[in-house]
Amino acid sequence: MSTPSGGSVGLVEQKEFTFAEDHSFTFECGKPLGPLTLAYETYGELNAARDNAVLVCHALTGDAHLAGYHSGEDKKPGWWDLMVGPGRPLDTNRYFIICSNVLGGCMGSSGPTQIDPATERPFGLNFPMVTIGDMVAAQKKLVEHLGIDTLLAVIGGSMGGMQTLEWTLKYPDAMRTAVVLASTWQHTALSIAFNEVGRQAIMSDPDWNQGDYYGTSVPGHGLAVARMIGHITYLSDASMRQKFGRRLQDRCEISYGFDTDFQIQSYLQYQGRKFVDRFDANSFLYMTKACDYFNVADKWGAGSLTEAFARARAMFMVVSFTSDWLYPTSQSKEMVQAMKKNSLDVSFCEIKADCGHDAFLLPNKRLSTLMRGVMEKATRKGRTS
Amino acid sequence: MSTPSGGSVGLVEQKEFTFAEDHSFTFECGKPLGPLTLAYETYGELNAARDNAVLVCHALTGDAHLAGYHSGEDKKPGWWDLMVGPGRPLDTNRYFIICSNVLGGCMGSSGPTQIDPATERPFGLNFPMVTIGDMVAAQKKLVEHLGIDTLLAVIGGSMGGMQTLEWTLKYPDAMRTAVVLASTWQHTALSIAFNEVGRQAIMSDPDWNQGDYYGTSVPGHGLAVARMIGHITYLSDASMRQKFGRRLQDRCEISYGFDTDFQIQSYLQYQGRKFVDRFDANSFLYMTKACDYFNVADKWGAGSLTEAFARARAMFMVVSFTSDWLYPTSQSKEMVQAMKKNSLDVSFCEIKADCGHDAFLLPNKRLSTLMRGVMEKATRKGRTS
Numbered sequence: 001m002s003t004p005s006g007g008s009v010g011l012v013e014q015k016e017f018t019f020a021e022d023h024s025f026t027f028e029c030g031k032p033l034g035p036l037t038l039a040y041e042t043y044g045e046l047n048a049a050r051d052n053a054v055l056v057c058h059a060l061t062g063d064a065h066l067a068g069y070h071s072g073e074d075k076k077p078g079w080w081d082l083m084v085g086p087g088r089p090l091d092t093n094r095y096f097i098i099c100s101n102v103l104g105g106c107m108g109s110s111g112p113t114q115i116d117p118a119t120e121r122p123f124g125l126n127f128p129m130v131t132i133g134d135m136v137a138a139q140k141k142l143v144e145h146l147g148i149d150t151l152l153a154v155i156g157g158s159m160g161g162m163q164t165l166e167w168t169l170k171y172p173d174a175m176r177t178a179v180v181l182a183s184t185w186q187h188t189a190l191s192i193a194f195n196e197v198g199r200q201a202i203m204s205d206p207d208w209n210q211g212d213y214y215g216t217s218v219p220g221h222g223l224a225v226a227r228m229i230g231h232i233t234y235l236s237d238a239s240m241r242q243k244f245g246r247r248l249q250d251r252c253e254i255s256y257g258f259d260t261d262f263q264i265q266s267y268l269q270y271q272g273r274k275f276v277d278r279f280d281a282n283s284f285l286y287m288t289k290a291c292d293y294f295n296v297a298d299k300w301g302a303g304s305l306t307e308a309f310a311r312a313r314a315m316f317m318v319v320s321f322t323s324d325w326l327y328p329t330s331q332s333k334e335m336v337q338a339m340k341k342n343s344l345d346v347s348f349c350e351i352k353a354d355c356g357h358d359a360f361l362l363p364n365k366r367l368s369t370l371m372r373g374v375m376e377k378a379t380r381k382g383r384t385s
Numbered sequence: 386m387s388t389p390s391g392g393s394v395g396l397v398e399q400k401e402f403t404f405a406e407d408h409s410f411t412f413e414c415g416k417p418l419g420p421l422t423l424a425y426e427t428y429g430e431l432n433a434a435r436d437n438a439v440l441v442c443h444a445l446t447g448d449a450h451l452a453g454y455h456s457g458e459d460k461k462p463g464w465w466d467l468m469v470g471p472g473r474p475l476d477t478n479r480y481f482i483i484c485s486n487v488l489g490g491c492m493g494s495s496g497p498t499q500i501d502p503a504t505e506r507p508f509g510l511n512f513p514m515v516t517i518g519d520m521v522a523a524q525k526k527l528v529e530h531l532g533i534d535t536l537l538a539v540i541g542g543s544m545g546g547m548q549t550l551e552w553t554l555k556y557p558d559a560m561r562t563a564v565v566l567a568s569t570w571q572h573t574a575l576s577i578a579f580n581e582v583g584r585q586a587i588m589s590d591p592d593w594n595q596g597d598y599y600g601t602s603v604p605g606h607g608l609a610v611a612r613m614i615g616h617i618t619y620l621s622d623a624s625m626r627q628k629f630g631r632r633l634q635d636r637c638e639i640s641y642g643f644d645t646d647f648q649i650q651s652y653l654q655y656q657g658r659k660f661v662d663r664f665d666a667n668s669f670l671y672m673t674k675a676c677d678y679f680n681v682a683d684k685w686g687a688g689s690l691t692e693a694f695a696r697a698r699a700m701f702m703v704v705s706f707t708s709d710w711l712y713p714t715s716q717s718k719e720m721v722q723a724m725k726k727n728s729l730d731v732s733f734c735e736i737k738a739d740c741g742h743d744a745f746l747l748p749n750k751r752l753s754t755l756m757r758g759v760m761e762k763a764t765r766k767g768r769t770s
Contacts, residue, residue, distance in 0.1 A: 029641035129641040189625035189649040190617070196650045197613045199643070200657070201586055204606035221589035228582045229614065232575070237713075240574035246680060254678055256414035256514040258584065258670060262677070264574040265581045272585070285643060292647070293639055295631060325710075328622075 005368070006087025008077060009043045009068035014108060016040075017100075019141045031128035038142050039064045039108025040100035043084055044092035046146070052379075053148045054090060055139060055175075056080065056099045057156030057163035059361075060230075060287050061279055063107035066099035067092075082363055089371035094379070095152065102163070103138040104130030104287065106280035113214070113280050125211035130286050132159075132294045136166045140174070150174060152378050154314075157181035157360035158327070159287065162294050165335070169300045172313040177378035179317045179371070181360040184327040185305060185335040186295040191326060194233050195288035198226030202281050211282050223281045224272030231271045236323035236356030240264060296335070305338040312339065315381065316346040317374045319367065321359040347374070390753070391472025393462065394428045394453035399493060401425075402485075404526045416513035423527050424449045424493025425485035428469055429477035431531070437764075438533045439475060440524060440560075441465065441484045442541030442548035444746075445615070445672050446664055448492035451484035452477075467748055474756035479764070480537065487548070488523040489515030489672065491665035497596070498665050510596035515671050517544075517679045521551045525559070535559060537763050539699075542566035542745035543712070544672065547679045550720070554685045557698040562763035564702045564756070566745040569712040570690060570720040571680040576711060579618050580673035583611030587666050596667050608666045609657030616656045621708035621741030625649060681720070690723040697724065700766065701731040702759045704752065706744040732759070 019025065020034030027033065041064045046053060056066055058079070067084035069077055078099075084090045090097055101109035104127070112127040119126075128134075143151065154175045156164040161183020168178045184191070202208055205222030213219060235243075244264040248254070251261070260266045301308030316339055320332035329350045339346040351366050353359040360367065404410065405419030412418065426449045431438060441451055443464070452469035454462055469475045475482055486494040489512070497512040513519075528536065539560045541549040546568020553563045569576070587593055590607030598604060620628075629649040633639070636646070645651045686693030701724055705717035714735045724731040736751050738744040745752065 125643065186631065188622065189629040189631065189647070190620075190622045192631070192647050193613075193617050193625065193649050193653060196647075196653055197610060197617065200606075200613060200654070201610045203643070204610065205589075206591060225582060225586045225589065225610065228578075228585060232578045232582065235575075237573065237575045237710075240578065244574040246571065246574065246577070246683075258510065258588070258674065262574070262577050262581075264577050268578060268581055269585070289643065298631075325622075 006085050006091070008081065009085045009092050011072070012041055012043065012065075012068035012070065012078070014039055014041055014064060014070070016108065017142050017145055019138070019145070025138070027128040028131045028133050029129045033128055036103065036110040036138065037108070037114075038100045038103070038110070038138055040098060040142060041066060041078075042146075043067055043097040044095050046096040046148070050148055051150065051152060052094060053096045053098060053143070053146070053151050054153045054155060055143060055151050055167075056084075056090070056097060057139070057154065057160035058099065058102065059156075059158035059160050060291065061275070061284070062160070063105070064099050064101040066097065079361065083368070083371060089368050089375065090155075091375070095375070098143065098146065100139055100142055102130075102135040102287075104135070104283060104290065106283035111280070112211070112282035112286060122214040124214065124282055127286070130290050132162045132166045132290050133170060133299070135290070136163050136170055139163070139167075140171060143174070150176065153177040153179060153375065155179040155181075156183070158183055158357065159291055162291065165296055168312045168314045168316070169296065169308060172311050175314050176381055177317070177374060178314040179319070179374055180332075180335075181319045182321055182324050182327055182357055184331040186297065187292045188331070192292045194229055195292055198229050199285055199288060201225040201229070202285060208281060211285075213281070218276065219281045220276040223276050223279070223284060224269075226284060227275040228268040228272045231268060233326045234356055234358045236325060236354060238323055238354045239356050242354065305334060306341045309335075309338045309342045309344065312342065312344055314344075315378065316344060317370065318346065318348045319360070319370060320350045321353045321357070322350060323354050324357040324359060326357040391470050391476070393466065394470045394477050396457070397426055397428065397450075397453035397455065397463070399424055399426055399449060399455070401493070402527050402530055404523070404530070410523070412513040413516045413518050414514045418513055421488065421495040421523065422493070423485045423488070423495070423523055425483060425527060426451060426463075427531075428452055428482040429480050431481040431533070435533055436535065436537060437479060438481045438483060438528070438531070438536050439538045439540060440528060440536050440552075441469075441475070441482060442524070442539065442545035443484065443487065444541075444543035444545050445676065446660070446669070447545070448490070449484050449486040451482065464746065468753070468756060474753050474760065475540075476760070480760070483528065483531065485524055485527055487515075487520040487672075489520070489668060489675065491668035496665070497667035497671060498599070507599040509599065509667055512671070515675050517547045517551045517675050518555060518684070520675070521548050521555055524548070524552075525556060528559070535561065538562040538564060538760065540564040540566075541568070543568055543742065544676055547676065550681055553697045553699045553701070554681065554693060557696050560699050561766055562702070562759060563699040564704070564759055565717075565720070566704045566752075567706055567709050567712055567742055569716040571682060572677045573716070577677045579614055580677055583614050584670055584673060586610040586614070587670060593666060598666070603661065604666045605661040608661050608664070608669060609654075611669060612660035613653040613657045616653060618711045619741055619743045621710065621739060623708055623739045624741050627739065690719060691726045694720075694723045694727045694729065697727065697729055699729075700763065701729060702755065703731065703733045704745070704755060705735045706738045706742070707735060708739050709742040709744060711742040
């Protein structure tokens with residue numbers, strides 16, 4: 001793995017944007033609620049023409065902390081630091097980058113952990129169901145609040161890619177370019193199946209208590225199992241063979257018992273425990289359900305994917321990864337075909353990578369080059385059109 | 386789906402074989418235990434030459450009830466009824482077919498549900514760890530008890546295929562033919578990962594109580610989640626799309642809630658519940674661990690798969706299925722190559738099937754034809770050699 005080229009954005013600060021204070025925000029499910037808050041971060045400066053803004057949408061369990069460090073003591077930078085900074089593909093010397101925690105999340109934005117003024121206790125499952133469309137509608141308010149009419153680009157991987165697609169259909173003229181990485185235009189039965197098992201693991205944990213556990217317990221066992229399932233889908237057979245194979249964990253021989261024998265067991269258990277410390281179980285339920293409900297063809301094309309993209313205006317870049325079996329290349333190709341049928345400007349690349357679905361988050365020279373290229377093209381188009 | 390050709394074996398009876406009464410059976414982990422019992426069934430008649438016996442080994446959650454009906458009220462026949470009966474590929478007019486529940490199982494054979502004479506309570510986790518090798522050693526005792534020196538064939542799919550491989554290496558001269566379906570020579574990190582998450586789901590269920598739950602509770606939530614994970618691995622992306630797609634369950638619109646929206650959710654939940662009624666959670670732990678420990682190269686070839694098969698004498702047929710991503714074709718090919726390097730008589734076939742790992746259990750004309758062919762060849766060889 002190569003270190004990212006260019007520099008770090010250094011110290012950054014998380015901000016809050018509160019909206020729907022006077023008039024409630026109406027969720028797609030029909031429920032109204034307000035005020036609502038989005039936690040967000042920005043990097044670089046908005047230029048005078050206000051045409052260099054880039055919105056990055058995060059994946060299932062991501063947050064607004066895209067790049068840089070909150071303090072000098074942080075051990076790790078933001079989640080896509082390798083892509084964002086002076087001289088990096090999303091060059092903060094040139095672009096004004098925005099990232100916000102999604103509605104329904106648990107990293108500073110409104111969601112099930114928010115206090116319900118009516119009960120003075122966290123909403124829990126009383127928070128309205130959140131869709132990808134709701135996430136995007138809230139982001140639009142933030143973007144407007146920052147004084148931006150047209151984004152240079154909307155970019156996202158996985159669930160972030162779903163938000164990106166939704167942006168191009170809900171607000172077709174609000175961006176020049178859309179970059180969709182390791183994502184899909186619909187959750188298939190297989191993706192729903194994995195999410196459902198994760199939810200069942202959480203909801204059958206007695207500490208979940210119908211979602212009303214705040215201040216008393218944490219459904220940690222269920223949430224850990226859900227995360228372990230997720231982690232399997234983020235890796236690939238090949239990457240697991242390389243990373244772990246059948247290597248034993250802290251022992252020379254198998255234990256003939258139910259303790260940890262193999263490194264892969266230890267890895268999954270660790271990922272499960274770590275996740276419980278940082279993520280809210282209800283929020284996980286909301287995020288997975290938002291993904292399961294996502295289907296561009298049904299929402300925007302009365303069942304036809306081609307019809308759905310008839311309303312799009314953005315220039316697209318779609319990227320898939322060979323070893324991603326959660327959202328395989330075939331699903332990216334389906335949307336690329338639908339875009340092409342609508343004569344949209346779309347480029348598609350399948351990147352050879354062994355590391356599975358998570359590939360878009362890891363150092364990858366090809367992806368960096370593609371990102372530089374698409375940003376360059378978007379900027380040129382912005383100047384001449 | 387076609388109905389199986391040939392007839393049913395009709396009513397059958399389950400029997401018991403008890404061994405290690407005087408001298409304990411020593412498990413591979415080193416622990417001795419006895420007496421032990423295997424539940425088994427037989428179909429057809431052993432001929433005078435005692436050379437027409439076929440042992441069928443079942444998969445992870447299977448049992449000895451291979452074919453036919455226990456009573457006129459049974460709604461479903463045994464698990465491989467389509468393959469076993471007069472005129473069927475495993476023709477009971479010609480062959481004497483044996484199937485036993487594995488050691489460590491919970492369908493009549495000794496395992497964690499067995500009463501420990503020392504405490505007069507079920508063994509639970511005090512039952513010795515069971516390996517594929519232990520299962521096969523116990524089957525060997527049953528086969529000897531039935532008066533058979535050399536089996537015409539040992540046949541098994543999935544975990545049954547692992548037992549079949551183990552038979553050919555542990556008792557190289559005890560069979561003429563070995564048929565290995567949808568199986569593998571080692572559990573890879575990915576297969577271990579799926580099993581580990583299932584075990585964690587069970588062991589984090591408070592009702593599991595460190596395996597000591599008999600008579601008081603059942604860790605049903607954990608076991609159901611474990612089964613749901615399993616079911617995902619038994620199907621394929623294609624079969625799930627065909628069977629369920631994004632079709633809704635008993636509703637016209639999505640619920641915007643955490644109830645069941647999609648048919649795939651309902652299917653998985655149903656499979657989970659059904660499994661809890663028929664299978665023991667501890668036995669599930671033992672079975673998955675036996676699979677995770679399975680590695681032919683390490684056990685028989687000091688790390689070399691080719692060296693491992695140097696001891697084999699059987700004629701092999703190895704069959705994989707295109708959409709099986711639990712034990713993909715590549716793993717079958719690895720063992721076929723190792724067999725060929727040892728000049729073994731091996732035929733290999735990858736069958737095109739959309740239904741995933743479970744394909745070997747479903748009606749498949751190609752598989753039936755292959756099974757008839759291999760049995761014919763084994764019989765001919767038996768007569769002349």
